[in-house]
Each structure stands twice: as C-alpha cells, then as structure tokens.
Amino acid sequence: MTIVELSTHGSSLRRKGERFVVGRKDEATGETKKQEVPAEHVEAILVSANAMISTSAIRLCTERQIQLVMADWVGHPFARMWSSTPGRQTEIRRAQYAALDAEVGNEITRDLVMEKLRGQAGLLRDLKNNRGEGAPREIDEGLEAVRAAAHSARTLPNSRELRSKMLGIEGSAASRYFAALSAALPAQWRFSGRSQNPGTDPFNASLNYMYGIGYSGVAKVAILSGLDPNAGFYHADRYGHPVLTYDLIEPCRPAIDRALLPLFTKREAAESWFERNYAGDPDGEEAPAAGNAVRISPDGRKRLITVYKAQVKDELERATWERCRKITRTLIGGAHR
Template identity: 35%
Template sequence: MQVYLNSFGTYLHVRDAMFEIRVPGEGGENTVHHLAAKKVKAIILTVAGAMSSDAIRLALVHNVDLILADRSGQPLGRFWHAKLGSTTKIRKRQLEASLGSEGLAYTGRWLTAKLAAQCDLLHSLRKHRKAHHELLDERRERIAALSAAITSCVTDGQRTGDVAETLRGLEGTAGRLYFQTLSALIPKQYCFAGRSSRPAADPFNAFLNYGYGILYGRVEKALMIAGLDPYVGFMHRDDYNQKSMVFDFIEPYRPWVDWVVFRLFSRKVVGLDDWGALAGGITLLKPGKEKLIEAMGKFFEGEKVRHGRRNRCRANAMLADAHRFAQELLEVEVGDVEIMEV
C-alpha cells in the first residue's frame, strides 16, 4: 500500500506497534486510521502534515519508504534505510538493464505504447469528423507500420545504443505524421507547421511545451516514489544532471498532454490573451497557463480510466506503472498497487 498524507494537519504516529493516522475534521473531531506496518510499502508526506520519530523508526524497521514532498507532490527527499533495501536493489538493476539488451526491450515497449496512444487519439477523432475519416485512417495505418518497424528493431543481443538512431528516426517520422494530422483538425487560425520548442513557433506548441513540462514533474515523482533513479536512462544520454529515465519513461504519456491541448483548441477555449510574443517565438501568459493547469488537473485526477483490474485516475495509473517497472526489474511477482490518500 502507498500512503499519501496530504491533508492539512494530518499527524502520523505509532500506537500498539501500528501506524496511526489522525486527520482533523471540520468539526474539530479527528478521523483515525490504523495500518499494520508490514502492509505499507511507502509513505509520502507533504508539508501539510507531521510525523513522529517513533513512526519514522517503525517505517525504517519494516523497510517502508519515507518520502517528503512539497505541496504539489514533487519529492524533496527520502529517508534511507541503514540496511540494504529495495530502493538500492532497484537502482542497481536499473543500471544493469541500461547496459544490456533489457534496456532496449523497455525502450521498444515505451515507444510502441506511445505510437499506439497516438493512433488511439486519432481514432477517437473520427466520431465527429466524417470529412476527415480518410486522412485519419491513412495516418493511423502509417503510424502503426512505424510501430511495427520499432518492434522489429528489438532483437536479442542488441543494446539500445546499437539501434538508437533508427528508433529516433522511426519515432520522429511517426511524430511528424501525427502532428500534421492534429494541425489539420484544429481551427484554421491555429494550424501549425510541426513540433517546435525553446521557444515555440506557435500557440499550439506553446501549450504543448508547457504541458509537457508539467508532465515531466509528474513522471519524475512517480519514478522516485517507486524507488527508481530518474537519471539512469536506457535511450536518452546520461549527461550531467540530465534526468534520462524521465525522458524515457514519459513517452507513453505524452499523448495525454496532446489530447488536453487539442481539446482546448478544438473547443475554442483558448484566446489571444493566453499567449504573447517572445524573442523568436511564442510564450504562454498567465491566463493560458491557468487554463492548461486546470485542464490537466481534471484530466489526471478528475477522470478515471480502466487500468489493469481497477478504475484509476491517470495520475495513479502512472504511479502504478512505475511500480510495475520497478517490480519487473527486481524479477519479483508483479502485483497490483494499492493507494490510500488521507
């Protein structure tokens, strides 16, 4: 079980060798939860709550991850166990996987999942766009073929570095087809020539870039909570202070941001007050940022999707995927991830 303490005034301490969580209510009475330490895998504590030293000690004895996060949920740090714990084993296995063919298998899985999500998004657009059925079907077929080509690159004995340029080329071609299609389906005044960043060349890309920035933070949070190292990637280079695994693991979730931004433009929610000129491009202004942050919050936390055997919000689905990845690296039985928020 993953326990999130994100209610203001929440207090975690120990009673009868169990974790006791007290959550203050509006009427002054506390709601109390009791949890056996052996059933808890991680405790994520925001600045809104507090924890006793006895609770920290009990967590360390039972190898429970303790993570301190800021108000947005971004990890600030973690308590390390004095004994060899699962986090150490996970990161060692992650490094080993990055050096062999195992890393290529994961890279192929994430890239094909991204292209599958792009195809799903294009398919969903057919419903109310009969005039574009031929275009949407043709683009989905071509992207699916590129996905099959990526799969064919994942062969035994090869490492990611052996085929990295080929993978980037296939992914890039799929991306150009995909974004050309999205551009053709939004209001004409917002059509764009393709992906651009630092800075964005148009309003649609300005929204995408800001949305991807939000997503980067969410992915890093999920990786850290699962005990993974954000800096040890499989495909992206391990440059100094570059969070390579974040750039790898984020790929299947990028179409989530694309969908949020597409809806804002297709429904004409955005306007000229949402962006402004920047040297060489376009930047989002405060109203545009607020619209995107609100829309992404609803998309990630307010809507539930079928994920495995459960209905989950997308934020928790991503966290469960990170835990599944960590469990697979450890070669342990992959189980479901239970999440409790108080």
C-alpha cells in the first residue's frame, strides 16, 4: 500500500477511472510531471502544499475509504475528509471507543509499554557492551530496573486499574533509565533527572525538542490510519489533546534517545547550541519559562532536525503505521468476539 504525498506547490490530484492522476510541478524546470496510481494501492493521501484536488478525486477517496488529509508545511495535520456514509472507518472508530475501558484497551496498553521497555533495554544493553568493563554502574542498574519493569508489565493481571498501575511500573524504571543515560555522557553534559517543559539542561532540552518533532510524525500517521487521535488507551483522555499520539510516541522514544546520544558522547554538541537561563520572550507569543530553562539555538535546532530526518523519521513513521494496523486488527477482532 502507498501513501501519496502532495508536498510541492502547484500539485494536482485528479481521477481517471479507478486511478488517481497525481501532477507534481518540478521546481527547477516548472514542468508538471504526471503519475497514475491505482486507487486499490493507495492507503492514504496527504496534502501539505497548495494543490488543486478535483471533486471526482475526492469521491474516489470516499468510495475506496482512503483517508484524505490536509497538513501544514511541516506535515502536521489540520483537517481531513471522510465519507458521509458508514464504512470501515466508522467500524474502526466505534470499536476504538468501545475498547477504551475494556480488556482490548488493556491489551493495546500492555503492548505499547512492553515495546517501549524493550527498546530501552536494548539501548542500555548496547551502551554496556560498547563500554565493556568500564561501563558505569548506573547502566547496569538502569538495565536491571527496566528488565524488572518489563517483567511486571508482562505479568500484571487485567483490571480496571491496569493503566494506572502500568504508569507506576514504567515511572519506577524511568529514573534509573535516565540516570544511566546521564552516566554515559561526558561530565559537562550530565544531568540530574528528566526535565520537561522546559528542559533545564542541554540534554533534556534536546530530547524534548526531538520528541516534539516525533509527535508530528506520529500524529500524521494516526490520522491517516483512520483511528481517532483524541481517544487514547494508555494516557487519560484530555479534552482537546491528541492522547492517542501520546500513546503511540511511547515505543518511539528509545529510538530518539539512541539517535541523540552520539551527538553528546562523540562531543559534537557545543555550547553554541543552547541558550541557558532562558526566560522566554516577554514581547512574543512564547510563554515565560523558568529561570533555569535551556532553549535550543537556531544552530542547535538545525543539527537536531538533520539527525532526526536522517536517523529517525522514516523508521518512526514506518513503525507507527505497523502499530496502527495492529491496533486496528486488535480492535476489529475484539469487537467481533
């Protein structure tokens, strides 16, 4: 299955029988190149540039239950179209809502948490092996804590309290995990605990920034998959918040951690990447920050974006598609039990 993206201005989408005709303008020559794609091979269409879309193409999307999503230039969705008649998406959504407080929702929560913990354990294991006998003891302690959390998560009985207990299990390992990451860093970049919104040290500020980029990729896939991004399984519902995105980013975090670490361990990160004691822009839209907040400078942002695109983006979106497909299969299977 294919995701069709219209990301250059002047693109077009038309219908020719049971095919889409995609027109993309070559920015260098100004010529429009056309490509025909069978509708049966299209899973979703993402439009992130000024484009012309025919009503017949929209109708083909609705006939084939293909998600048609509008996004801004960085790929963050802001609107979508779907059929006004019941179809597969209606079935998926109905099953998703029914599963939120059911055993099926617990199964999905457990899978997401287990995948995250496996990723964390794999990263710490690699850090330990790469350092041999000279590995800091915090890495061993972190690995032991994550493995213990994985065992607890795997054997935790199903109940109404599973999600809250799972948060406690994961949280108990998180402090040891981040202590291990800190111990792996050169002395000047070590930190004391995880800090969010804002980060209070360069590593946490960088991590927050890369997680933020990851949210956009996960949100895009969640919407394209047909799931409701505002109905999560693991995180509590919060009005106006895409809590399913919060669920789906969890297994992705270790991959982002892994991509960020070498920038610090190989001493590429520089003080010029960070603005320390940042207090926000009192004349702008940015909210005031704590006095010890660290902000990423334009040079730092540029490098982090480059690393994300090269090492994280494609795999994150591919893996999130697989998770969304698995969740959909689990939901539909649970609804038919």
